[in-house]
Amino acid sequence: DSGVTQTPKHLITATGQRVTLRCSPRSGDLSVYWYQQSLDQGLQFLIQYYNGEERAKGNILERFSAQQFPDLHSELNLSSLELGDSALYFCASSPRGGDPSDEQFFGPGTRLTVL
Amino acid sequence: GQQVMQIPQYQHVQEGEDFTTYCNSSTTLSNIQWYKQRPGGHPVFLIQLVKSGEVKKQKRLTFQFGEAKKNSSLHITATQTTDVGTYFCAVTGFQKLVFGTGTRLLVSP
Numbered sequence: 001d002s003g004v005t006q007t008p009k010h011l012i013t014a015t016g017q018r019v020t021l022r023c024s025p026r027s028g029d030l031s032v033y034w035y036q037q038s039l040d041q042g043l044q045f046l047i048q049y050y051n052g053e054e055r056a057k058g059n060i061l062e063r064f065s066a067q068q069f070p071d072l073h074s075e076l077n078l079s080s081l082e083l084g085d086s087a088l089y090f091c092a093s094s095p096r097g098g099d100p101s102d103e104q105f106f107g108p109g110t111r112l113t114v115l
Numbered sequence: 116g117q118q119v120m121q122i123p124q125y126q127h128v129q130e131g132e133d134f135t136t137y138c139n140s141s142t143t144l145s146n147i148q149w150y151k152q153r154p155g156g157h158p159v160f161l162i163q164l165v166k167s168g169e170v171k172k173q174k175r176l177t178f179q180f181g182e183a184k185k186n187s188s189l190h191i192t193a194t195q196t197t198d199v200g201t202y203f204c205a206v207t208g209f210q211k212l213v214f215g216t217g218t219r220l221l222v223s224p
Contacts, residue, residue, distance in 0.1 A: 002157070033212070043158070043203065043214040056210040090157055101146050101207040106157040 003027065004107035006091050012113045018079040021110045025072055025093030031055070032074040033094070033104060034066055038087040048100065049074055056100065081114045088112075117142065117208030119215040127221040134191045136218035138204035145207060147187045149178060150214075153200040161189075194222045 003026035013019055025032050034046040036059075045058035049068035060066075063081075068074040078085060088111050092104040120139050128134055138147065146165045150158040162171055164180035164187060171178045177190045191198055199222050204215040 002159070042216055045211045045213065048211065058211050092158075099207075100210060100212040101148070101163070103148075103160045103163065104158075104212065106159070109157055 002105040002107060004091060004093050004105050006089075006107035006110050008110060009108065010111050010113075012115065013081060014115055015081055015083060017081050017114075018077065019081065019112065021076040021078070021089050021091075021112075023074045023076070023091030023093075023107055025074070025091075026095070026105055029093035029095050029105070030072065031094045031096075031102070032068055032072070033092040033100075034060075034074070034076050035090040035092065035106075036087045037090060037109075041087075043090075046076070078112070083114050086112055086114045117206065117213045119204060119206055119213055121202075121204060121215040121218050123218055124216065125219045125221075127223065128194050130196060130222050130224050131193050134194050134198070134220055136189050136202050136204075136220075138187045138189075138215050140185050140206060142185070142208075144184045147180060148205045148212070149187075149189055150203045150205060151200050152203065152217075156200070158203060191220075194220070196222050196224055198222055 005024045007022045030051045033048045037043045046060040048056040066076045088109045090109045092106045094102040148163045149161040152158045168182045169180040175192045179188045201217045201219045203217045
C-alpha cells in the first residue's frame with residue numbers, strides 16, 4: 001500500500017459522457033501526477049500539480065482537465081469521452097519540491113471503460 | 116519529444132534463470148529510475164541512478180547506468196516467480212517523467 005488512494009476503482013460509462021477521477025496523495029506530499037496507461041501507448045504523463053498549482057503538462061487532451069484542491073487531493077475530469085479513452089488512470093504523489101525525478105508513489109489506479 | 120526504448124518487450128524464463136532488460140535513450144540523461152508493475156498492480160519505484168557508470172544492487176537485482184549516461188540495465192539473478200511483472204525505466208525530460216516501453220517478465224516454476 002503506497003498511501004495514495006484513488007476512487008473509483010472501476011468506471012464504466014458511455015461515449016460522450018463526462019467522469020471525474022479522484023486522488024488523495026500520501027500525507028504530506030505536495031505533488032500530484034496523473035498518468036494514463038493503455039496497451040498501445042504505455043504509461044503516459046498527463047499533468048502535474050504542486051501545492052495547488054499546475055506545474056507541468058504532458059500529453060493531456062483538451063477534453064481532459066485537472067485540479068488540486070487546498071487539502072491537496074486532486075481530481076481529473078474527462079469529458080466527451082471516446083472509446084480510445086478507455087485505460088488505466090494512475091495518480092502518483094511525491095514528497096519534496098515537485099521535481100519529476102523525485103521518487104513517485106503510485107495509487108492503485110482507476111480503470112475506465114468507455115462503451 | 117524524449118523517447119526511451121526498452122528491450123526486450125517480453126521475456127519468458129524458467130525459475131532460476133537470469134534476466135536482463137535494457138533501456139536506451141537517444142539523449143544524455145541526468146538520471147534514470149526503474150519501476151516494477153506487478154500484473155494488475157501499480158508501478159512501484161525500485162531505484163534511481165544518477166552517476167555515470169553507477170552500479171547499485173538490491174538483493175538479486177543489479178542496476179547499471181551507462182558510462183555515457185544514455186542507457187541503463189536491470190539484471191535479475193536467479194529469477195523467482197515473485198519477479199513476474201513489467202519493468203519500466205523512466206527518465207526526466209521537459210519537466211516530466213517519461214516512461215520506457217517496459218519489459219514484461221514471465222517466470223515459470
